[in-house]
Amino acid sequence: MRKSHGKGWKIGLIALVCLGVVGGGIGAATAPTWAGSSIASESQSPARTTEGLAAPVVQAMELGVTPTDGAAQVNPAAPVVVKATYGTIKSVALTEAKSGTAVEGATSADGSTWTAGGALKFDTAYQYEYTVVDGAGRETHQAQTFTTVPASHEADAAVYPQNGQKVGVGQPLQITFSEPVINKEAVEKALKITTTAGQVGAFHWYSDTMVRYRPEGFWTANSTITMEMQLFGVDLGKGQIGNFNKTVTVRIGDKKVMVADSANHVADVYVNDQPSQHFLVTMGDERFPSASGYLVLMDRQRTAHFVAASIGLKPGDPANYGELDVNYATRLTPSGEFIHQATDSAVAYIGQLNLSHGCIGMDEAGASWVFNNMGVGDLVQVINSVSESAAPTDGYGDWNIPWAQYASR
Template sequence: MLAVLLVTSCTSSSASGEQGDDAKPRSTSSARPAPPRKPVALTIAPGDRAAGVEPGAPVTIAAVDGKVTQVLVVNEAGQPVAGVLSPDATTWQTTEPLGFGKTYTATATGRGTDGKDATVTSVFSTAAPRVKADLSMNPLDGQVVGVGQPLAFYFDAPVANKAAAQQAIQVHSEPAAEGAFYWYSDKEVHWRPKEYWAAGTRITINASIYGRDFGNGVYGNDSRTAVVTVGDAVVANADGATHQMTVTVNGAVVRTIPISMGKPGHETPVGTYVVMSEHTDYTMDSSTYGVPADAANGYRTTVAVASRMSNSGIFYHSAPWSVGDQGHRNVSHGCINMTTENARWLQSISNKGDVIVVQNSGGPVLESWDGLGDWQVPWDQWAAGGKK
């Protein structure tokens, strides 16, 4: 029933102040009708009899024209699944993942604006994976990295639904940075910003892959998280023509280092490298890139300081045997030689993820897949996504 109240106020229009019989109302007001009361409309996702449900997707109960008053989601053993109600009581979602290959029953009650209760139920089953894909990633939680560090993710099973994988891996940085994913293969995807990270950036990675359908019966297994900090902007430019390396920290030149790069036939590839790992008392072994240590051009030597720049065996490292050549000529097998003191100093101010640019070496172009050569890919090509 709608009630409307009409209020009329009259005043005299006569000069004597007396109220006339034909006086007209000057103002009126009326209350707005109350909205109609409706029964609550409840929905449960996944719906009743749904099969092959992603265990990583939340169970969601939503109410229209009312509020959710009670929810119970249980597995086959009757154990409840935890969830949370929104502040306005119109939505409820699970807060813990479901299991693989299980059946669940969700029961929800709500109350409409008409004051009446309604209950709905959904019985559904989750997917049973053919393969559970685990994920490794670089960098790891708590690490400090350089401004060139890409975020690399390695699945142990092929990912057909790459869009689902990218949606599952969330990257957030402070300050914000524009970036994109690039697939090197069905098992390897990297994320990098358009430009180098700003020094001091805080990167949060939330790889919520558990229970996500990656296609062909492959589902994500354990989720991974990491919080990573970007250190100072350490960038080294190695010039094969001048035989010098110029090192800058946060844009300021801090040292120029005499170096020796790859000799003829072993020219150091040209391009932008990212430091992959740092070592001390490290054994340099030519057999790791296909040349036996006892071959004419082979070697097996332990050095005091070495930092890896590529998977093909390029390092900058201490080389006391070539000090006389450093700053004058290129005599190495492709690595960047420097004195032990300079190598130790450079490593002391560096982190993995720092940038080393090689130019004028006479070598081939560094391949983007060799180590972390991500910056070799032009941005427009990178943003297209690689081998999708």
């Protein structure tokens, strides 16, 4: 009986302990070290100080800066931005590291974003310092640096005709780049070409550094062409970056076309499709026939100096004329075809026989008329010559390429 009583006492004690556990004894046994201490509410402090206590009253600020610190070969057209999400911009100073020249910028209406207002320079180191403020009023001040594309990757271009120049209806627009263009489509998109006549043309790439543009037919007489070039910051490929924006305006004059007939030794000039002049000529002989097709007048020289060796003629060759000066020379090709006053020895054969080295020889009256009344961009069409047309890049032979071929990439 005593043993049973003792056992019952032990069971009762265990039950009492269990009751204590159910009543919250575990909470007392496993409480962290802060149990029982007072915990200040976050609503009474400007920012949360301990992770995991409660949802923060102040949203953590997120800072985004472009370009990133230490960035190299930054495109000078790339945006320079400091953005504080859940914060505001107090100040930003962007300067050239060497000269200290400041780059202007503006802060957005909500104060969250600062953006540089102008393009940067090539091959330049920049530094920028900024101060941002979070929602609790705490300031963060930082300084960063970056450098832009070096001179070795700065791409320039030359444009012809030049801005404001007046040319004939046959003059294509030409852009020659200092560096190879791989991203041709991007470059074409950066070139907006419009005309007062509403003509639409196409680009034709002759190489990775030279492209031309013309319409299907000749430019409309007395129209104006405007080319807006937005090449600054355009990636030409392989990290080569365009370095300029420019607008080029070109005026087109009257339509002037000379039709030179090699078989009949005559040349007729049409102005705005109306007959204007008729001349007798001598053209390229059997060994040096005049180039066929369309040629575009390039430049004029009152007196031009010809050297036979420049076209491969050597002493002893019956065709070697040595060196001589000719008058009223209007260039057709860089390789040496001109319209010019015939030499004294050739004058007697004008209108009867072809004996030039590819040039169109005329008497003084004819050559001087062309010199004084036709110019850059006007056209010469050579017919009935046994020669092929000149190479498209030997002058401006663009008009000898069928349109479908010219307009295809």
